[in-house]
Amino acid sequence: xxxxxxxxxxxxxxxxxxxxxGRLKKKEEENGDAEGSRDSTTAEESVDYIVTGAVDDLxxxxxxxxxxxxxxxxxxxxxxxxxxxxxxxxxTTCASSSLDSSLRLWDLATGEKISSIEVxxxxxxxxxxxxxxxxxxxxxxxxxxxxxxxxxxKITYEEVKSRERGNGRGKIAISxxxxxxxxxxxxxxxxxxxxxxxxxxxxxTLEGHxxxxxxxxFSPDSQLLLTASDDGHMKLYDVQHANVAGTLSxxxxxxxxxxxxxxxxHFVSSSSDQTVRVWELSSRQCIHTFNExxxxxxxxxxxxxxxxVVSVSEDRAVNIYDCPV
Numbered sequence: 001x002x003x004x005x006x007x008x009x010x011x012x013x014x015x016x017x018x019x020x021x022g023r024l025k026k027k028e029e030e031n032g033d034a035e036g037s038r039d040s041t042t043a044e045e046s047v048d049y050i051v052t053g054a055v056d057d058l059x060x061x062x063x064x065x066x067x068x069x070x071x072x073x074x075x076x077x078x079x080x081x082x083x084x085x086x087x088x089x090x091x092t093t094c095a096s097s098s099l100d101s102s103l104r105l106w107d108l109a110t111g112e113k114i115s116s117i118e119v120x121x122x123x124x125x126x127x128x129x130x131x132x133x134x135x136x137x138x139x140x141x142x143x144x145x146x147x148x149x150x151x152x153x154k155i156t157y158e159e160v161k162s163r164e165r166g167n168g169r170g171k172i173a174i175s176x177x178x179x180x181x182x183x184x185x186x187x188x189x190x191x192x193x194x195x196x197x198x199x200x201x202x203x204x205t206l207e208g209h210x211x212x213x214x215x216x217x218f219s220p221d222s223q224l225l226l227t228a229s230d231d232g233h234m235k236l237y238d239v240q241h242a243n244v245a246g247t248l249s250x251x252x253x254x255x256x257x258x259x260x261x262x263x264x265x266h267f268v269s270s271s272s273d274q275t276v277r278v279w280e281l282s283s284r285q286c287i288h289t290f291n292e293x294x295x296x297x298x299x300x301x302x303x304x305x306x307x308x309v310v311s312v313s314e315d316r317a318v319n320i321y322d323c324p325v
Contacts, residue, residue: 002278002288005308006320008062008069012054016312018084019299020051021064022091024108048303049108050310051094052318053082059096061108062318064303069318073111077104084126088133093150095136097127103138103148117148125172130197131180139174139185145195173213177222182239184225186213192227194239204242208235215257219281220264228255234269236284246284250277257299261306263325268309270297276311278323292319 024047048064049072059075059082080099087094093114097103105114119140127138135147173186182203183195190209195202211230218225224245225237234255236246253272260267266287270276276290276297295314302309302323309321 001322001324002290003322004290004292004319005322006067006069007292008318010316011052011069011312011318012056012058012060012316014055014081014316015295015298015314016052016054016316016318017082017298018053019301019310019312019318020085020087020094021301021303021310022049022051022087022094022108023047023304024049024091047091049087049091049094050318051085051087051096051108052312053085053096053098054312054316055081057081057098057100059085059094059104059106061094061106061111064320067320069320073106073108075104075106075111075113077113077116078102086127086129086136088129088150089131090133093133095127095129097125097138103127103136105136105150119146126174128174128176130176131178137174137176137183139172145174145183145185173216173228175217175225177218177239178220179222181222182218184216184218186216186227186229188212190229190231192216192225192237194225194242204239206237206242208237208244208247209233214255217258217260217267219260220262226258226260226267228258228269230254232271234258248279248284248286250286250289251275254296256297259301259309261302261323261325262304263306265325266306266323268300268302268323270300270311272296274313276300276309276319276321278309288323290319290321293317 050062052060057078061073062069078098082098084097094106103117175184192206194204209229215228227235234248238245251271257270274293277286278288293313297313300311311319
């Protein structure tokens with residue numbers, strides 16, 4: 001049964017704009033007991049990290065255990081609101097972008113800043129790690145998609161410049177396909193562009209939304225692209241054939257964030273209508289609506305198991321839901 005599992009009120013001092021959920025697997029030595037009845041073994045323990053970014057300029061790292069959130073680190077350094085956070089694949093590092101035109105890398109275990117990239121007088125809007133964790137991709141209001149080298153912490157490659165005629169200007173949503181082949185960007189004018197990573201060239205331009213694209217994500221098998229727009233709708237696109245595989249309606253206002261479950265069976269959405277909705281991919285139907293937030297819900301993500309969801313909102317709360325698979 002879908003239910004609210006935990007709510008952290010006043011998790012930040014201002015609106016929470018972004019969230020990410022990762023899992024660090026670590027090995028610990030287990031010693032035998034006093035009687036020597038157990039040999040020394042290596043046990044694998046995991047730690048779930050939830051990272052949130054907010055208008056209060058802070059990035060917060062939380063651990064989620066025993067169905068509760070505990071604050072692990074308060075990451076300070078940004079001078080304006082944090083609009084996007086991302087966690088790399090092994091959950092050792094997180095990236096944050098801010099309206100102060102900086103992108104920062106942080107060590108999740110220690111809370112130390114690894115590096116910072118200042119990108120000049122344009123704001124970075126979204127950040128995501130490449131599947132191999134070697135790069136961070138970002139989109140900006142200037143209409144560019146940039147790749148930053150994680151190790152060098154310097155701009156290493158400018159992927160795409162603004163297209164002519166203004167199409168796709170203002171990249172406010174961006175996503176990497178899990179197979180590493182494509183980057184998708186969603187723009188203020190509702191245009192979605194899909195680029196081939198190897199060549200850096202535009203391979204598809206997808207239309208169908210008439211208003212800004214707030215969020216988009218590839219399915220775990222990289223076959224579908226899910227988009228969310230201010231027009232109140234979501235669309236599923238067949239990536240290979242560049243056609244619409246489904247249009248989903250149900251939210252009463254802007255759709256602000258979408259995320260696929262790891263098992264490719266469900267996806268989740270959040271909206272300015274203050275709700276979080278869980279959808280079944282096969283039927284394209286909403287199977288549950290959460291109404292626990294009291295303001296627009298800016299971000300939502302699944303946990304690595306796909307059985308829980310985190311959401312963050314203008315109401316400054318972090319909610320964790322049970323979403324049985």
